[in-house]
Amino acid sequence: MKDLAKYSRESAKNHALAQPSQVLPQVQLVTISAEEAGQRIDNFLIRVCKGVPKSHIYRVLRSGEVRVNKGRIDQTYRLQENDVVRIPPLRLAEKSTQTVPGCEFTILLEDDCMLVIDKPAGVAVHGGSGVSYGVIEQLRASRPDAKFLELVHRLDRETSGILLLAKKRSALTNLHEQIREGAFDKRYLTLVHGDWQNQRQHVKLALHKYTTSEGERRVRVQADGQASHTVFQLLRKYGPYALLEAELKTGRTHQIRVHLAASGFPIAGDDKYGDFALNRALQKAEGGRKALKRMFLHAHQITFTHPGSGKEVRLNAPLPPECANFLKSLEHSSSAVADDVMANRAATKGQAATR
Incomplete structure (x- = not known):
């Protein structure tokens, strides 16, 4: 999970547009905290695995590679405190030279x-x-x-x-x-x-x-x-x-x-x-x-x-x-x-x- 969290921080800092390339090499087991509880599993993965294409996240959800408490779930499952989420190896995205322009509203x-x-x-x-x-x-x-x-x-x-x-x-x-x-x-x-x-x-x-x-x-x-x-x-x-x-x-x-x-x-x-x-x-x-x-x-x-x-x-x-x-x-x-x-x-x- 440390690798995911580190990549998540780097992605949020650099805000680079990306194309699929790298792969997170190992399975991660994540225990859901009280603050994280209540989210849908797909939204949780999208937030935690920044840089992973959404299509890939939904593909591993459909295939059953993502497990909660060792059981299969669908993309609408809402996480509960102390759930253990199995996150399989996921394809990351390599940064490009094009960055997002900052803007306030x-x-x-x-x-x-x-x-x-x-x-x-x-x-x-x-x-x-x-x-x-x-x-x-x-x-x-x-x-x-x-x-x-x-x-x-x-x-x-x-x-x-x-x-x-x-x-x-x-x-x-x-x-x-x-x-x-x-x-x-x-x-x-x-x-x-x-x-x-x-x-x-x-x-x-x-x-x-x-x-x-x-x-x-x-x-x-x-x-x-x-x-x-x-x-x-x-x-x-x-x-x-x-x-x-x-x-x-x-x-x-x-x-x-x-x-x-x-x-x-x-x-x-x-x-x-x-x-x-x-x-x-x-x-x-x-x-x-x-x-x-x-x-x-x-x-x-x-x-x-x-x-x-x-x-x-x-x-x-x-x-x-x-x-x-x-x-x-x-x-x-x-x-x-x-x-x-x-x-x-x-x-x-x-x-x-x-x-």
Whole structure:
């Protein structure tokens, strides 16, 4: 375990991008401490074995090479205090000359336990899936003396807003426990297209994650998927658009996006589950309406119990300027937008008919 811990410290210090190369030569037996308990085994291995490709970690989990108390487990197993984890020899990564640029983000709260930032749209929270690095790698690079810094939860790359990071293992464990117990209150602002009627609406649709033939992660509504629940509150209408607040009762991948799309109300600018003709029309400024070149989904409020003080914390992040200005411009041009969308759809159908 000393070899793993040493490599982990060196990796966190240098933050180099990597390609698979070296191999940790021997089996390690690790006893789980009270602070480490409660984590999923896959997340534990990803944190402890920094520099090992995630694909390799999941491969050894599936093959049964990773054991807990001498027994096989799957990747969702949650570690308990005094569990003995068998870690097989793992392929490490050799450092390259390309390093992660340090970057700081707008801070909403920072203390000894945690760091809360306002993440801009277009920035991934971590590297992977074609992205070399994300928020966590950039923050570690800008804070080389930080002993511990981990994501508490995630936001889609296209989503802006509140993102929590833990600065202590005990804080991370506490916050994860709150998430599992449903004690977090996370709310998003989103703009959808369609004639939204209800002031308050519950959407309960089971969601299933899958991977496309191109290797892209997607989610669809499926009867045998994970139970998922979102509550939507109507805040204001802008012609054929509605500004909603989405309250997450569960935290599934792409939950808000898929729940809205499946209900017939695609999010403006959503390039995975949205209305593509609408998105093309919105990318151009027309008749006083500003262009929208991002997905209109923003994590604007979060409420939780502070892991150190035990007091309730409620944080807010205002709509970013590109979203706020777009809403203002919609007040005078919603009918023009609808005309643009219909014209775009008609043109698309005409092209299809001539093929």
